[in-house]
Amino acid sequence: MNLDKFDLAILGVLQGDARASLQDIGTAVGLSSTPCWNRIKRMEAAGVIKGYTVQIDPAAVGFMDTVIVHVTLESHSEEMLYKFGQALAQIPEVLEAFLVSGDYDYFIRIAVRDTRDYERLLRERLYMIPGIRHSKSSFVLRRLKESALPLHLAGAQTRG
Incomplete structure (x- = not known):
């Protein structure tokens, strides 16, 4: 459009x-x-x-921590990617998931109440997904920037 x-x-x-x-x-x-x-x-x-x-303040509703999980899969077949994406879609705490290039296959943003809640989520949900070879978790200490799309830069690809 x-x-x-x-x-x-x-x-x-x-x-x-x-x-x-x-x-x-x-x-x-x-x-x-x-x-x-x-x-x-x-x-x-x-x-x-x-x-x-x-926009809801996560801490105001009990989600005190955000975790970025880096995941590497055992296989990159279309079936594996599809099944992994479907499994992530069933985990309500998963806010965003990105298929990425580089050392990992996915970056996943997760909202949790605390570290105990995250440990439970790992054991009961994330690690139950077949095909995960490796994961690495990083707790977000502070959000430095959250912004809207820079629409003023989109003008070059539009008309008028």
Whole structure:
């Protein structure tokens, strides 16, 4: 889908506040409410806008630790990769999983209550997945940056 400067501006407003009113979005991007609505609907239908979420402080709901797990699999067959991905999808504590290049096959971000909770998750869930050759865990000490997409840099690949 080709995005113009208005589409990118709308996306920027929504990244900052997904609950912004059509009037506020229109004012911010220089369009009336109806064209904004039409553009948003078009971007939703095309999959550019995948959904609307709320950001929750993990510690406020009891998830005091974040762990990054680096995993190496025994095999790189399509079947192994598929089954591993399916198994990860069944673990609610797994927030994100990335198939990566380099020394490891996956980087997995996991939310846990504490180290005891993580040890339980390893034994009862993660290490029960067939095909793991090696894993290495790193506890996140502090999040240094969390940001929205740099939409101002996307302009080179869009129209208008």
